[in-house]
Amino acid sequence: MPRDFHLETDLMHLGEEDCGPAVPPMHLTSTFTFDGWDDIDAAFEDRIDIPIYSRQSNPTTAIVEQKLARLAGAERATLYASGMGAIAAAILHCVNEGDHVVAVKNIYGPASNLLTGFLHQKMGLETTFVSGEDPAEFEDATRDTTRLYYLESPSSAVFSLQDIPAVTTLARSRDIRTIIDNTWATPLYQRPLEMGVDLEVHSVSKYLAGHSDLIAGLVLGSDADLRAMSPVEKELLGATVSPLTSWLLMRSLRTFTLRMQRHVESAMIVAQYLEKHPNVRRVRYPGLESHPQYDLARRQMSGFTGLMSFEVGTDSLDEVKAFVDALELFKLGVSWGGHESLVYAPAISYARELPPERFGELGISVADIRISVGLEHAEDLTNDLDRALRQLTP
Numbered sequence: 523m524p525r526d527f528h529l530e531t532d533l534m535h536l537g538e539e540d541c542g543p544a545v546p547p548m549h550l551t552s553t554f555t556f557d558g559w560d561d562i563d564a565a566f567e568d569r570i571d572i573p574i575y576s577r578q579s580n581p582t583t584a585i586v587e588q589k590l591a592r593l594a595g596a597e598r599a600t601l602y603a604s605g606m607g608a609i610a611a612a613i614l615h616c617v618n619e620g621d622h623v624v625a626v627k628n629i630y631g632p633a634s635n636l637l638t639g640f641l642h643q644k645m646g647l648e649t650t651f652v653s654g655e656d657p658a659e660f661e662d663a664t665r666d667t668t669r670l671y672y673l674e675s676p677s678s679a680v681f682s683l684q685d686i687p688a689v690t691t692l693a694r695s696r697d698i699r700t701i702i703d704n705t706w707a708t709p710l711y712q713r714p715l716e717m718g719v720d721l722e723v724h725s726v727s728k729y730l731a732g733h734s735d736l737i738a739g740l741v742l743g744s745d746a747d748l749r750a751m752s753p754v755e756k757e758l759l760g761a762t763v764s765p766l767t768s769w770l771l772m773r774s775l776r777t778f779t780l781r782m783q784r785h786v787e788s789a790m791i792v793a794q795y796l797e798k799h800p801n802v803r804r805v806r807y808p809g810l811e812s813h814p815q816y817d818l819a820r821r822q823m824s825g826f827t828g829l830m831s832f833e834v835g836t837d838s839l840d841e842v843k844a845f846v847d848a849l850e851l852f853k854l855g856v857s858w859g860g861h862e863s864l865v866y867a868p869a870i871s872y873a874r875e876l877p878p879e880r881f882g883e884l885g886i887s888v889a890d891i892r893i894s895v896g897l898e899h900a901e902d903l904t905n906d907l908d909r910a911l912r913q914l915t916p
């Protein structure tokens with residue numbers, strides 16, 4: 523078959539050409555057997571691509587990795603058992619004992635804990651955090667020992683952006699590696715590898731899977747980097763994805779572009795609705811002109827997905843609680859990017875440790891609400907928000 527199809531077509535068929543069944547069978551096997559000594563011996567010659575044992579390679583996973591590389595314009599893709607498995611592998615590939623990292627301060631919490639807690643204790647890794655909004659911050663924070671810039675743009679916590687080409691140009695001039703967590707935008711709407719990023723990581727558990735029924739992670743990058751990682755960070759740390767998860771993901775990717783179009787359309791309707799509502803103080807969403815980095819967002823992204831936050835018009839924790847509990851369609855829970863709309867209030871986690879009057883010191887407001895706009899009809903979602911917002915005294 524010619525290999526110049528559009529993305530949508532490749533997400534259906536790429537890697538599946540030789541199969542008889544419309545849906546490739548799942549290779550739910552731990553190991554692979556060979557005819558003779560010479561055959562298994564030859565397989566070890568190309569242990570990256572020839573399946574010998576499923577922690578190292580699996581044909582079902584290989585089909586999905588081929589599609590994901592195509593989606594992101596990457597030379598190679600490697601699936602992991604979780605987003606954190608992918609992030610840990612990518613960071614460890616880039617750093618050695620005692621190295622220094624410059625990271626964006628509002629990155630995914632466990633990634634931040636990995637850098638400053640675990641890897642600091644285990645291998646003396648030093649991390650400096652910057653807001654990331656001005657590329658000069660990276661330059662100022664760089665030391666002789668800096669080996670890695672770790673980005674997340676937009677960050678899934680406060681939706682701030684980094685100027686990706688500016689940061690990667692600086693990094694390359696200093697021989698510093700770059701990793702970006704691109705989970706929010708997805709490779710459909712932001713192309714970090716084309717902007718000079720070395721490794722793009724994803725929590726596949728969010729939009730790529732899209733059905734809130736699996737946990738997986740992804741590293742995208744050059745053939746050289748991912749080949750080097752395969753026998754080391756992947757096989758030795760062992761956060762390998764299961765063939766069952768890969769097979770479910772293959773199904774998810776068939777509807778990926780369709781799902782994303784709906785998330786994007788509905789999120790804009792919801793964001794604009796919230797921005798106009800008298801009981802909402804402000805909305806944080808890179809797709810709105812009111813976002814402080816809207817121009818940068820337009821420059822380096824081609825679409826805006828469904829996770830956003832807003833501040834309701836009250837300082838009373840009880841009123842915020844009543845608002846959240848009044849939502850019916852938006853289910854209360856962590857995570858995002860699934861078919862179902864979700865709501866979460868950062869105050870729920872913070873209130874376990876701090877009195878509300880101290881939230882401000884951490885850049886968190888009692889009134890912050892985070893929502894993931896799912897695939898329900900947008901009008902049902904705005905109606906649900908409307909009902910709950912009426913609970914508040916304006």
Ligand SMILES: *Cc1c(COP(=O)(O)O)cnc(C)c1O
Binds near residue numbers: 706724725737
């Ligand atoms: C959820 C998430 C992760 C972690 O992914 P898991 O699949 O839960 O391990 C990493 N980064 C971001 C931005 C996330 O939202």
